Amino acid sequence: MADGLTIPRTSTPAAGVRAPSVDIYAPQWRNFIFVAPFLFFFTTLLIFPLLWGMWLSFHKADTFSSGNFVGLGNYIRLFNDKVFLQSVWNTFYFVLLTVPTLALIGLFLALCLNRRTRTAAVLRTLFFSSSVLSVTIVTLIWRIVFIPNVGLLSTIYGWFGATAPAFISDPSLAMIGIAIATVWWCIGLPMMLFLSALQQIPQDIYEAAALDNANRWQTLRSITLPSIKRTFVLVIIIQIVLQFQLFGQAWLMTRGGPNNLTKPIVLYIYDTAFRRWDLGMGAAASEILFILILIAAMAQYLVARNKADQA
Amino acid sequence: MKMQKILFAAVSAGVMMLASPSLAATELTVQRFFGACDANFGTNADVGKAVGECGIITSLINKFNADNPDVHVNVTTVEWPGYDQLTAQFASGDAPDIVTIHESALSDYQSKGLLMPLDDLLKSVGVAPEAFTDAARTGATKDGKIYGLPIDSWTMLYHINMDLFKQAGLVNADGTPMLPKSPEELLAQAEQFKQKTGKPYFVQNLANETALYTRNLYTYLFQQDSDFFADPKHVKLNTPEAKKVVEMYKAIFDKGYTTKDLDYGGAINAFLAGDGGVQLNGTWVVGDNNAQSETKGTALNKGGYAVYPYPQLFGGAHAQYADGHTWAVSQKDRTPEQTAAIGKFLKFFADNDFEWSRTGHLPAYKAIITSDAFKALPHRNTIAAISDLGRPLPSAVQRQFAIQDIVGEEMSAAITGQKDVDAALADMESRVNELLANI
Numbered sequence: 001m002a003d004g005l006t007i008p009r010t011s012t013p014a015a016g017v018r019a020p021s022v023d024i025y026a027p028q029w030r031n032f033i034f035v036a037p038f039l040f041f042f043t044t045l046l047i048f049p050l051l052w053g054m055w056l057s058f059h060k061a062d063t064f065s066s067g068n069f070v071g072l073g074n075y076i077r078l079f080n081d082k083v084f085l086q087s088v089w090n091t092f093y094f095v096l097l098t099v100p101t102l103a104l105i106g107l108f109l110a111l112c113l114n115r116r117t118r119t120a121a122v123l124r125t126l127f128f129s130s131s132v133l134s135v136t137i138v139t140l141i142w143r144i145v146f147i148p149n150v151g152l153l154s155t156i157y158g159w160f161g162a163t164a165p166a167f168i169s170d171p172s173l174a175m176i177g178i179a180i181a182t183v184w185w186c187i188g189l190p191m192m193l194f195l196s197a198l199q200q201i202p203q204d205i206y207e208a209a210a211l212d213n214a215n216r217w218q219t220l221r222s223i224t225l226p227s228i229k230r231t232f233v234l235v236i237i238i239q240i241v242l243q244f245q246l247f248g249q250a251w252l253m254t255r256g257g258p259n260n261l262t263k264p265i266v267l268y269i270y271d272t273a274f275r276r277w278d279l280g281m282g283a284a285a286s287e288i289l290f291i292l293i294l295i296a297a298m299a300q301y302l303v304a305r306n307k308a309d310q311a
Numbered sequence: 312m313k314m315q316k317i318l319f320a321a322v323s324a325g326v327m328m329l330a331s332p333s334l335a336a337t338e339l340t341v342q343r344f345f346g347a348c349d350a351n352f353g354t355n356a357d358v359g360k361a362v363g364e365c366g367i368i369t370s371l372i373n374k375f376n377a378d379n380p381d382v383h384v385n386v387t388t389v390e391w392p393g394y395d396q397l398t399a400q401f402a403s404g405d406a407p408d409i410v411t412i413h414e415s416a417l418s419d420y421q422s423k424g425l426l427m428p429l430d431d432l433l434k435s436v437g438v439a440p441e442a443f444t445d446a447a448r449t450g451a452t453k454d455g456k457i458y459g460l461p462i463d464s465w466t467m468l469y470h471i472n473m474d475l476f477k478q479a480g481l482v483n484a485d486g487t488p489m490l491p492k493s494p495e496e497l498l499a500q501a502e503q504f505k506q507k508t509g510k511p512y513f514v515q516n517l518a519n520e521t522a523l524y525t526r527n528l529y530t531y532l533f534q535q536d537s538d539f540f541a542d543p544k545h546v547k548l549n550t551p552e553a554k555k556v557v558e559m560y561k562a563i564f565d566k567g568y569t570t571k572d573l574d575y576g577g578a579i580n581a582f583l584a585g586d587g588g589v590q591l592n593g594t595w596v597v598g599d600n601n602a603q604s605e606t607k608g609t610a611l612n613k614g615g616y617a618v619y620p621y622p623q624l625f626g627g628a629h630a631q632y633a634d635g636h637t638w639a640v641s642q643k644d645r646t647p648e649q650t651a652a653i654g655k656f657l658k659f660f661a662d663n664d665f666e667w668s669r670t671g672h673l674p675a676y677k678a679i680i681t682s683d684a685f686k687a688l689p690h691r692n693t694i695a696a697i698s699d700l701g702r703p704l705p706s707a708v709q710r711q712f713a714i715q716d717i718v719g720e721e722m723s724a725a726i727t728g729q730k731d732v733d734a735a736l737a738d739m740e741s742r743v744n745e746l747l748a749n750i
Contacts, residue, residue, distance in 0.1 A: 060749070063402045064423050077745070082738070148518075148572040149581065166572040169518035171729055257519035259724035274395050276713045277419075278749055 050290075056283035063277045074284035084285060086260050087268040088292075090175065094246050094264060095296075097179040098186070099239045105183065106190025106235060111224070113191070114198045124195070131188030135248030142181035143168070143253060168254055174262045178249050185249075186242070190235045197231035198224065237300045244293050265289045336383040337652040342400075342407035343368060344391040358666045363599050367670055375659045382652040392416070394712060401425050406641040408653060412459055414450030414635040415703060415711040421453045422709065427640040428456040429657070432650065436658040446701050447675035450635045453706060459637025460657045462664060463594075463672030466633040466697050467526050469621060470582065470590040470600055474614025479504040479588065490622040494559045497624060501568035504588050513569035514587035516578035517727070521719025523591060524560075528722055529632035531556040533702055536627035543707035544747050548718070548740040554732060559624075561726045571727075585610030594694070597671025601689045618671075618690045620697050633701025635675065673698050709750055717742045 057074055060067040078084050109127055113120045130138070145152045146167040157164035167177030201224065209219050225232075247266040250256055256263030256271070263271075265285060273282025346365040353369065355361060356377045361370040376384055387407065389396050394416060400406045401420070412420065420426050433440065440448055440457055447461035471488050481489040481500055491497035501512035516523060532539055537552040563569050573581055582590035583603055590596075597618055603609050604616035621631045638660060640653055660667070661676070668674040668685055673695070679685050680698060704711060718739055725735035 062750075063398055064425075077749070081745075083742070147574070148577060150577070166518075168574070169572045171727070255519045257521075257720065257723070258727065259720055259729050261729075270395075271716075274398060275716070276710060276746060277398065278746075281749070 053283045053286055056280055057287050059280050061280040061283070063274070063279055066279075070280065074281045075288075077281055078284050078288065083260050083263065084265075084268055087263045087265050088288070090260075090262060091244060091246065091264045091289075091292075094175060094179060094182075095240055095243045097176065098182050098243045099236060101179070101183050102186055102190050102239050102243075103232065103235050106187055107194050107228075107232070109187065109191045110194030110198055111220075114195055124191070127191055128188035130185050133185065135185070136252065138181055138185045139249055139252035142177070142184070146177055146253075169258055171258050171261050174254050174258060178246075178253055178262055181249055181253065182243070182246070186239070190239065193231055193235050193238075194228060197228040201227045233300065233303075237297055240296050240300065241293055244289065244296065265292075336381055337646075337648045339382060339384045339409060339649070339652050339656060340387065340407040341372065341384050341409045341656070342387045342389060342393065342397070343411040344389055344393050345411070346391075347388045358663065361666075362602055362669070364595050364670045367666055371660070371663055371666060374663075375656060378659070379652075379655060382655060384656065392712060394419075401641070406643070408643075408645075408649070409638050409640055409656060412637055412639040413712075414447075414459065414461070414637055414706075417451070417458050417637065417639065418453050418706055419709055419711075420639070421458045425642055426458045427642045428458060429460060429640060430457050432640075432654050433457060433460065433657065436654040438658055438661045442661075442676050442678060444673070444675055444677055444680060444698060446633065446673075446698060446703075447635055450703055450706070451637050459639040460660060461635050461637050461675035462660055462667050463670075463675055464633055464635045464698065464701055465594040465672045466631055466701050467523075467530070467591055467593050467621065468597070468694060468697075469619045470592055470596065471617040471619065472582065472585055472588055472611060472614070473617050474610065475504070475508050475510060475585065475588045476617075477614050479507040481588075488617050488619070490619060491624060492622065494555070494624050497559070497622070498562055498566070498568070501563060502566070505566075505568060508588070510585075511567060511569050511587045512589060513563060514573070514578050514582040514590040515569050516573050516575040517564075517569070517723065518572050518574045518577070520575070520723065521716045524719040524722035524726070525715045526632045527560065527591070528553065528556050528718060529704070530621050530630070531559075531625060533630035533632065534623060534625040534627050540705050540708055543705050543709075546714075546740060546743045546747070548743065549733075549736040553736055555625075557722060557725050557732050557736065560722070561728075561732065564726045565728070583610060585613070594671040594673065594697070597690055597694070598669055616690075617693065619693050620700055628702075629700055630702045631697065631700050632703070633697065634703055636672070673701075710746060713746060714743050717746065 056066065058069060058071060060070045060073070113124050113127070133141075143151075146164075148154055148164070148166060148168075151164070153164040153167070165173050167173050167180070205223050205227075206219065209223055214222070245266055246264040247270065250262050250264050250267050251270070254262045256267050266289065269282045269285045269289070272278050272285060345368050348363075348365040348369055352361055352366045352373075354373065355366075355370045356373040358367060358370045358374055361367045372384055372386055376382075392413065393411070397406065397410060397412075397420075401423075406425070412426075417426070430440070438460070440452075443451070443461055444464065446464045448457075450464070451457050451459045451461045469490065473482070473488065476482055476488045479500075481504060483489050489500065491500050504510070504512040532552055535552040535555070537547075537550060539547050539550070539553070541547070564571070570578065570581055570587055578590065579592070579596070581587060582592075583600075600611060600616050600618070604611035606612055623629055638657060640657075645653075664674045664676050665679050665682070665684060668679060669688060671690075671694075674680050674685060680695070685691060686695070708714070721730070721735040721739035721742070724730040725732045730738070
């Protein structure tokens with residue numbers, strides 16, 4: 001027992017044999033346990049529905065039964081459906097209306113509010129506050145603004161004896177009405193992203209510019225904007241992906257009307273799959289939306305990467 | 312001795328605990344549309360005091376709960392018509408026990424085996440299908456069985472502001488409103504109305520609306536004897552008859568004889584504010600409009616309120632589109648107590664159908680429609696005719712709500728000038744047929 005205490009038990013190898021060095025980067029299968037919970041949910045909630053959706057899109061299926069394999073039948077029906085093509089155009093039109101507006105207004109607000117004053121802090125909170133509202137509340141607010149005869153807009157126009165534009169029912173204005181509500185709702189995130197980017201620009205560059213007598217426009221063009229280029233691309237990508245998924249505002253404000261002019265792809269999917277019970281065709285439309293978002297996001301990513309490489 | 316007492320008490324308590332589940336009220340889940348009005352009628356069980364669809368149905372269910380302590384009904388209120396939600400509930404195996412379904416939508420769910428045939432259950436509680444009106448019985452019967460307890464028949468009506476009609480000179484010598492007898496006369500009267508009052512003849516909810524357009528089209532196709540659904544799997548809507556109807560409504564729109572940008576709520580408010588002569592709305596607002604007309608200071612109180620079926624504008628059948636509401640029961644395994652509780656609920660609504668008919672809907676029972684109490688309700692003398700005029704689509708036509716959306720969208724596009732009438736009718740027909748071919 002005493003020997004056990006006094007003589008250290010070492011694992012000194014026999015002379016001339018070196019212990020194999022441990023490769024700390026070598027795969028250790030037990031580490032899988034750490035990512036298993038994530039992988040489980042990722043597979044069951046994302047990968048499986050994705051593959052199931054693809055499988056459904058090749059079948060004639062309704063809400064209560066999955067029927068025969070129809071090959072590309074659902075896709076052919078889809079591309080022969082004027083309403084689907086209209087909904088694809090509507091979605092692009094909506095993205096075109098909202099994404100640049102969100103990026104530019106977000107940048108403008110961030111530039112204006114990037115200062116350490118109390119007023120700026122209050123205004124930052126105010127502009128961000130709309131983002132926390134649910135889509136139901138947002139559309140309710142804007143319906144109260146747009147509603148004919150008694151709405152806020154009608155009341156204001158009424159003071160001048162004019163008739164307010166019918167943002168909910170006029171074919172040329174309905175999508176613009178939805179875009180206005182969406183920009184008001186979503187402006188918080190782009191503004192915050194731009195603010196955080198602006199605050200990361202080193203102050204000494206501005207000091208150097210000031211020593212060189214650069215005016216505010218030159219500073220903005222040559223220092224601020226190039227420094228937040230990556231954030232700008234990020235905002236664009238995030239907003240494209242988000243706005244492609246327009247649903248709630250269109251459903252609650254116009255129900256996709258008038259004459260399907262505000263029906264986006266997601267509403268088309270909902271209509272087809274859940275109101276007409278044509279699940280196969282709804283799944284096919286979902287796959288098209290998936291591909292469109294993928295292309296849009298990849299294109300943005302590639303353009304941004306090429307430009308960054310050239311720089 | 313003491314030990315014996317303790318033991319006795321413990322056993323008694325145990326027996327009580329075991330027995331208590333059978334004493335507990337049987338829970339039923341009921342899902343309905345007709346709106347929410349808990350602020351006004353949430354605790355009211357005096358049905359006679361309630362008005363309007365929401366008020367009456369809320370009070371009826373409160374009364375059922377009060378009268379039947381052994382049954383407790385949990386109500387979920389859904390936005391009209393609630394079928395997207397119901398379909399999802401059926402798909403996930405979480406359907407309510409009892410649910411409001413239009414007769415026109417029953418076949419969608421019945422054809423999938425999702426609804427329980429009610430013949431035996433109704434018989435067990437003493438409700439005989441022979442007591443239903445013909446319209447209600449036809450609407451609730453699918454493949455020879457009853458799949459919903461009919462509670463009414465409804466249709467669209469001409470709700471008339473008599474003060475404005477008097478100003479427009481559109482009143483007969485007997486004080487009744489002068490209604491048109493042809494499309495030309497309708498346009499002429501609408502022009503006269505506009506000239507004399509400076510207001511549009513019609514108050515319509517045309518903003519992103521589909522149901523109103525579709526019901527108008529069906530009515531005037533019936534009146535031209537157009538058998539557009541001769542084959543329930545194939546519609547014929549690109550016809551001269553349909554063109555006549557669409558062109559008539561287009562003329563009304565183009566010449567400013569109707570309100571244009573109003574949604575449903577806006578149209579009701581506009582009519583109650585006296586902004587137009589005739590509101591095209593259903594039987595369900597008769598009670599509310601009549602209550603308004605009896606309230607001093609309102610636009611309808613000024614010269615009175617009248618309500619009539621759609622005028623006969625064409626030379627064919629005397630008919631107009633109609634539908635009905637039913638209570639349907641989902642198909643699932645239930646205990647005898649639960650089934651008996653459902654029977655009680657259905658029997659209660661059959662017994663209280665007079666109260667429901669105060670909304671303005673026509674009752675679903677012959678005994679009530681011929682009763683003096685019903686005839687004594689305001690305006691029933693003018694609208695009782697709809698029990699003969701009302702005509703639904705053939706019951707074998709599935710997805711009637713989806714079809715309604717397509718027909719309404721295309722009609723709206725044609726009437727508001729976004730599409731040529733011929734193109735809209737061609738698209739309407741091909742879209743409906745594409746839908747029906749893929750069921």
